[in-house]
């Protein structure tokens with residue numbers, strides 16, 4: 001495994017309680033879109049991981065982006081495009097899609 005230094009890490013829950021009919025497809029689309037934008041496997045890029053459970057278990061598809069610890073729920077493909085372009089690329093979390101922010105995250109989002 002060639003683990004580059006990345007600026008964001010995004011997790012997608014693909015567990016059985018998080019819209020299992022949609023979430024794996026959102027995860028694959030995330031992979032495809034990050035590759036198209038040359039954001040994966042590069043210095044300063046985006047690390048992508050799937051989880052079998054993030055502990056919320058409702059409102060899927062669920063995504064969480066670190067280091068800001070910003071959570072998104074009910075993510076559609078259109079939402080995913082906005083999260084990639086606005087949050088991952090421009091470093092501006094998508095306020096109208098956020099359902100939770102961890103106040104103890106190691107980096108505060110630039111609003």
Ligand code: FES
Pocket residue numbers: 013014015016017018052053054055056057058060062
């Ligand atoms: S199954 Fe997705 S948060 Fe638990």
